[in-house]
Amino acid sequence: MSQPTPPPTRRDRKKQQTRQAIGEAAMRLFLARGFDAVTIADIAREADVAVQTVFNHFPSKEDLFFQERDGYVSLPGTAVRTRAADETVAQALARGYLRLLGDYDVAGLLVHSIDYQRTLDASPALRGRELELRQERESLLATALAEEAPPLSEGLRPELMAAFASAVDRVLDAEIRRRLLAGETAAEIQKSVEPMVVELFGVAEAACRSVRGSA
Template sequence: MSEMTNRRDRKKQQTRQAIGDAAMRLFLEHGFDSVTIADVAHEADVAVQTVFNHFPTKEDLFFQERDGYVAFPSAAVRSRLEGESIAQALAGGYLRLLGDYHGAGLLVQSVEYQRTLDASPALRGRELQLRQEREDLLAATLAEGAPPLSEGLRPQLMAGFASAVDRVLDAEVQRRLLAGEAAGEVQVSLKPMVLELFGAAEAACRGSAEVSAGDRTSRPV
């Protein structure tokens, strides 16, 4: 790759970052529905078309890490260590993400982020779509793995449980931050709960496999 190409790519990424930062400042200050693409372009000092070149929709400006968000649980399962359970991989992934947010100083900001999201029907609808994409991708990954979690409807069941655990944990993080608990304390104190909930989800799915097998063997011939 030439030096000119490298420079062009860096400039493109810098422009995208500037647009994304400008958009989030405006969204958090004024609310998503009150901000226009023209407002974002003006704040970032770029043309409106430049905004669209990097972010096809206004919702994409809010969910800037869409691809990473959707792929994260699936990637955690695919990259798990030998002997590591599905639950351990998902719990470890959640805790790493929580640590990354805290390290970047974004955990406290997540309260305002969630308030902005909750106030916009358009964002709530888009979030549901992204959660479904995330769940579907995790189910597809589990279906490629070892039984019993790859059998029948268990991939979808485990993915649904994992998505529910994510929502419960995210809500608990927000509750504790709003109650005044320090971000670092939230990160540390939540660890046992993360491991417990993902473990319970996997145990329930494995238990369903045992129940199904028992049902088959108990049926009259």
């Protein structure tokens, strides 16, 4: 029997509070000035910590911008591996996308997504890092799909389904930004895109299953 996880210590809570303060300070500066115009020293001053403290929590400036990268990268593969027996791959991916969307809303990130995207688009360093993250995400999902029963695990189908899922993500992200710019609230958007999320991932899985000659 596994042992229960001990509650966080006072030191653990303090470290998490410091990390959160640094992350919030960094995003304020990035969105206000642009990523390339902000230095680690600027972030340290804004968060009232030493420069080394910033590096203790975030290895690079890019890591500060992509603070939610771990959950973003691993979520699709994890959703597929942990899905219920009666849940399809498409349903698991849709559930994962909607959960991430909900998490961003709760964290207050969704309403800033337009400024976030503009900041990202303006920085070659961030665009390159985003591409790396998307590729890593696809690779992890393809690995999870390769463990599935045929036909999704056959031939190039895992890589194809992972690429389809990534394309669906990009289409949905663009639609959400469009609606935010049009003045819709985060709650309205979440409710209206849910059927679209389920449908698009379903179409992607159906297309992948119907591919011939990939084995």
